[in-house]
Amino acid sequence: MNRREFLLKSALMSAAATLPFHKLLAFGQNSPFATLRGNVGTFIGRGGTIGWLVNEEGIIVVDSQFPESAQNCISGLEEMKDVAFDMLVNTHHHGDHTAGNPAFEGKVTRIVAHKNVPDLQKAAAERNGQEAVDAQVYPDTIYETSWSEGIGDETVHLKHYGPAHTGGDSVVYFEKANVAHMGDLMFNRAHPFIDRASGASISNWITTLETVADELPRDAIYIFGHGNSDYGITGSRNELKVKRDFLTALIEYTQNGIEAGRTKEELADIETLDGFEEFKAPGWRLPLSANVQVAYDELTQD
Numbered sequence: 001m002n003r004r005e006f007l008l009k010s011a012l013m014s015a016a017a018t019l020p021f022h023k024l025l026a027f028g029q030n031s032p033f034a035t036l037r038g039n040v041g042t043f044i045g046r047g048g049t050i051g052w053l054v055n056e057e058g059i060i061v062v063d064s065q066f067p068e069s070a071q072n073c074i075s076g077l078e079e080m081k082d083v084a085f086d087m088l089v090n091t092h093h094h095g096d097h098t099a100g101n102p103a104f105e106g107k108v109t110r111i112v113a114h115k116n117v118p119d120l121q122k123a124a125a126e127r128n129g130q131e132a133v134d135a136q137v138y139p140d141t142i143y144e145t146s147w148s149e150g151i152g153d154e155t156v157h158l159k160h161y162g163p164a165h166t167g168g169d170s171v172v173y174f175e176k177a178n179v180a181h182m183g184d185l186m187f188n189r190a191h192p193f194i195d196r197a198s199g200a201s202i203s204n205w206i207t208t209l210e211t212v213a214d215e216l217p218r219d220a221i222y223i224f225g226h227g228n229s230d231y232g233i234t235g236s237r238n239e240l241k242v243k244r245d246f247l248t249a250l251i252e253y254t255q256n257g258i259e260a261g262r263t264k265e266e267l268a269d270i271e272t273l274d275g276f277e278e279f280k281a282p283g284w285r286l287p288l289s290a291n292v293q294v295a296y297d298e299l300t301q302d
Contacts, residue, residue: 033076036221036234038177039154043076045069047096048225049233051181052077053174057152058086061104062172062181062223063097070100074107086151087112089158090139091183091225092166093121093198101137112147113139114160116168120198161208165192167199171212173220180216181223185209188227188239190281194294202247202298209244213237228281246276254295264296 035041043050047065050073059077064070077085088104090113091097098121101111118138125132148157155175160168165184172181184193185208194200218237227233250273257267268289272280279288 032072034234036177036179036223038174038179040174040177040179042223042233043073044233045072047099048091048094048184049181049223049227051172051179051223053151053154053156053177054080054083055152055154056081056083058083060087060089060151060156061085061108062089063091063183063225064088064100064104065096066099067103070103073100074103085109087141087149089113089156089170089172089181090117090121091172091181091185092169093117093124094166094184094193094195095124097183097225098137099135102135105137110141111137111139112141112143112158114158114168114170115142115144116166116199118142120166120168124198161211162204163199163201164205164208165200166195169208173216177221178217178219179221179223180212182212182225182240184225185212186222186224186227186240186243188224188233188235189231189242189278190226190228190284191279191286191288191291192243193286194291196294196297200294202251202295206244206247206251209240209247213240213244226284228278229283230278230281246273246279249273249276250291250295251299254292255299258296258299264293267296268292 032044033041039055040051040053043052045065046069048063050065051062053060054077085108088101088108088111090111121136121138125136143158146157146159148155153176157173157175158170160170169183169185171185194202220237222235222239224233224235253273254267270288270292272288
């Protein structure tokens with residue numbers, strides 16, 4: 001791992017662990033659990049937002065954060081209902097979404113993810129040393145384009161729309177509840193981490209957000225992997241379009257600069273894009289400059 005990649009990933013992990021959220025939660029103002037619709041809700045701990053389904057037949061969890069917060073999530077879900085855990089879904093491979101997988105080992109019958117996730121997860125761990133490798137628990141049920149299964153009165157769908165935030169992102173849709181977990185396809189009004197080393201594509205990320213917003217019902221509720229504390233970690237299709245517009249503006253800004261003969265370093269000397277000033281979120285440490293550098297590399301194929 002080169003120094004730039006290390007610093008970016010370190011910033012992501014730190015930001016994911018510390019970014020505050022102040023939305024009123026259904027379980028009480030200080031509870032990390034919130035119910036969104038039907039039997040589906042969120043858990044906020046340390047890392048990317050966890051989604052969950054609890055019904056008469058079992059429990060599904062989406063993403064696992066880190067070991068301690070994963071165990072806190074498990075304990076809270078066990079208090080909700082005395083039913084078995086059915087599955088854990090990993091929306092992608094990043095550590096703030098998968099480091100808690102060991103807490104679910106032996107608790108769930110399977111860990112489901114896109115087919116690229118195990119290899120990406122392993123490669124990321126290897127860059128961080130043997131201790132990181134030894135700590136991994138990998139998905140054991142994988143799919144290529146789409147996957148679905150029923151549990152009780154709910155059907156959960158996973159779909160991969162091609163490379164975007166990484167090369168292995170899944171959108172997880174709970175059909176009856178009409179709730180979709182976007183993983184890190186959605187940093188709600190915050191400068192995103194774009195993992196080019198793991199197959200990210202800004203251009204297809206734009207297409208993915210447009211497609212999801214068009215495919216799912218207009219009143220779907222979306223769970224976001226991360227979010228600006230002033231805007232939260234859930235929302236509507238409107239938030240997907242704001243993220244799409246930001247990524248489009250990022251590409252346009254960078255392309256215009258390239259055509260004007262500006263260097264990557266000159267283009268990266270910027271804190272916000274016009275019209276997207278709120279993306280410099282309180283407590284969020286990922287800068288716009290990192291996004292510009294990745295956009296430059298994508299457009300020039302460096």
